[in-house]
Amino acid sequence: MFSLHATYYRLLLILLFSMLLAGVCHAQEIPKQDTTKVVAPIDTTLDFNERVLKSLRQLSERKTILGKVVKSVVVFDRVDEEVKGLDAELIQREYERHNYKIVRSxxxxxxxxxxxSINDTSRVPRTFLERAGNTLHAKTKRSVIRNKLLFRTNRPLEPLALVESERLLRQTSYILDARIFVDERTTTEDSVDIFILTKDVFSLGGSGSYTPSSGSGRISLGELNFGGLGHQVRGSYRFGLNRPRSWETYGYYAIENISNSYISARANYFDQNFYKEKSFYLQRDFFATNTKYAGAAGLSQIQERILLPNQPNDTVLTYGNLRYTRQDAWLGRSLKFKSYNLGYEPRGRVILGLRFINTDYTVTPTDNFQNNLLMLGSVGYSVRRYYKDRYLFGFGRTEDVPAGTFVSFTGGYEKGDVVDRKYIGGEVSFARHTPTFGYLYNRVAYGSFLRDDVWEQGVLTVESLYFSKLFERGNWKLRHFLQGRGTFGINRNPEELLSINNELGLRGFRSDFARGTRRIVFNYEANLYTPLSLLGFRLATVLFADVAWLSTGNQSSPFKETPFRAYGIGFRFRNEYLYFSTIQILFSYYPKVPANGNINDFRFYESSRPYYDFPDFRFTRPGVAEFR
Known part of the structure; x- marks a missing residue:
């Protein structure tokens, strides 16, 4: 099967030229030294990066076709992102002397x-492509930036308002980076002037693919910042499918931070072969550490075909139809501890939450589904702080790493048409980050329904994530990632089974025949960030190893089964300025595959999403522990 991806054409050319250039650089002869002259000793500590780039620069200066190609795709004069201050915790110390001053302007x-450049404001577009790209881009309106700020003119400047506002701007999908400065030249004892600088990403993007052998393909379009107003529009269309319908479509529209209320509206529309959804939600999160109120309300109509239990030797999957309507609403309140220090904002918060979920089923595949009203209440304690770091998911831009502690307890009652049940759940998680050690996150969660003194539909989840400190040699940078996860189902319904596909277990693995009720997964990844910039994309190499155990039954141990494994290597291309910022091309090998599945031992595939993600320590909403 051969896919024609417009974006991947360039990437394949990049790989071809990279290998060709590497061979040319390797073939460069070192000039013989004139022993009759006194010469300075050769600097054997010359960085490998400098030697490679020097060879590439010399090659680009030649009047040959290859020299012109190198000059057009390799950027030699790249200015790296700002480094100073990134090892410090993102706290208010740099601004605490301005707390409670009046914001003049x-x-x-x-x-x-x-x-x-956000670090060099004198830089301006120089090439035709840069100017043309900016012409197609709608720059973010200043009113959109202003709506995200946690401070206002003619009001006192609250603690944490500056650093929290900068973090919120930086985490916005259509903003690459942000800086907030206090104008020290005009600052007085009781007032301040504030300057804000942001840089956009190119928010318009799309992708497409086509397979000549089957006549199938996909077209996707998206705009993260429609009209510079922060509205998000995404859609896709697939055609040429052979089961059971030849096409699928998906649409999404979202408006964030309506009228400076931090309330967002989003609408989803899925029309796929195995899943259909129409939904609309209004929501407000605990977006900052000092947010007092959060909540959401929404309505969804969903149709899906779910996999039913199969026997070990089955070669055909069995599906059941499920259709339901759901109304969902919740409200949360954050309470902070008193502080008698006006210049200090305590980070600890006690959060109370209440949620109602009403589900009406019209079609069910088994008797394990009942119309119900689920009422949940939660109390939690959260401490959040953020650190600045680089070269995690980005290629040098500033990234905010969450750390802290979160503890919650959830209780509830399900009023059903057939039976009534109680629910009990809890979660504990914490994370620490230091520049010398790296980052370590751990989480334990449990939840289960109780009916007539019998625990059912329970799940125990244990997970841990570690990434090492950044190892640097010149402009070459290396970081290691290690993740471990365990999910254990307790008296689950027969149709509720775990998978190890893709981000749930082995990356690139796709088989619905490998399923179970208990799962243990370990993932390792090494990322080598190179200084090369090819066609605007930064390049990193990826080496990974995944292993997963699956078992069925409430008492069986996953370790009694032979594990599924994946080993692979590949490339990651990232352009911070584009909508599709990251593209991964990976080659993987699977020593064990299901005998009745359709997966190959070797697989060459692409992905645009990161395999790891940072869990934030914000309270989201009372909910039932996930089993997925």
Whole structure:
């Protein structure tokens, strides 16, 4: 099967030229030294990166076709992102002397996606492509930036308001980076002027694929910042399918932070072969550490075909139809501890939450589904702080790493048409980050329904994530990731089974025949970030190893089964300024595959999403422990 991806054409050319250039660089002869002259000793400590780039630069200066190609795709004069201050915790110490001063003025400057630098404001677009790209891009409106700020003119500046606002801007999908400065030249004992600088990403993007052998393909389009207003629009269309319908479509529209309320609206529309959804939600999260109120309300109509239990030797999957309507609403309140220090904002919060979920089933595949009203209440304690780091998911831009502690207890009652049940659950998680050690996150969660003194539909989840400190040699950087996860079902319904597909277990693995009720997964990944920039994409190499155990039954141990494994290597290309910022091309090998599945031992595939993610320590909403 051969897919024609427009974006991947360039990437394949990149790989071809990279290998060719590596061979040319390797073939460069070292000039013989004139022993009759006194010469300075050769600097054997010259960085490998410098030697490679020097060879590439010399090659690009030649009047040959290859030299012109190298000059057009390799950027030699790249200025790396800002490094100073990134090992410090993202706290208010740099601004705490300005706490409770009156904000006199707020000046906002937004930069287009191409040719500008947030660290060097004198830089401007130089090439035709940069200017053309900015012409197609709608720059973020200053009113959108202003709506995300936690401070206002003619009001006292609250503790944490500056650093929290900068973090919120930086975590916005259509903003690459943000800086907030206090103008020290005009600062007085009781008032301040504030300057804000942001840089956009190129928010318009899309992708497509086509397979000549089957006549199938996919077209996707998206806009993260429609009209510079922060509206998000995404859609996709697949055609040429052979089961059971030849096409599928998906649409999404979202408006964030309506009228400076931090309330967002989103609508989803799925029309796929095995899943259909129409939904609409209004929601407000605990977006900052000092947010007092959060909540959401929404309605969804869902149709899906779910996998039913199969026998070990089955070669055909069995599905059942499920159709239901759900109304969902919750409200949360954050309470902070008193502080008698006006310049200090305590980070600990006690959070109370209440949620109602009403589900009406119209079609069910088994008798294990009943119409019900689920009422949940939660109490939690959260401590959140953020650190600045680099080269995690980005290629040098500032990234905010969450750390802290979270403890919660959830209780509830399900009023059903057939039976009534109680629910009990709890969660404990914490994370620590230091520049010398790296980052370590651990979480334990449990939840189960109780009916007539019998625990059912329970799940125990244990997970841990570690990434090492950044090892640097010149402009070459290396970081290791290690993740472990365990999910144990307790008296689950027969149709509720775990998978090890893709992000749930082995990356690139796809088989619905490998399922169970208990799962243990370990993942390792090494990322080598190179200084090369090819066609605007930064390049990193990826080496990974995944292993997963599956078992069925409430008492069986997953370790009694032979594990599924995946080993692979590949490339990651990232352009911070584009909508599809990351593209991964990976080659993997699976020593064990299901005998009745359709997966090959070797697989060459692409992915645009990161395999790991940072859990935030914010209270989201009372809920039932997930079994997936």
């Amino acid at each position: 707020i000046e906002i400057r937004t930069l287009d996606a191409f040719g500008y």
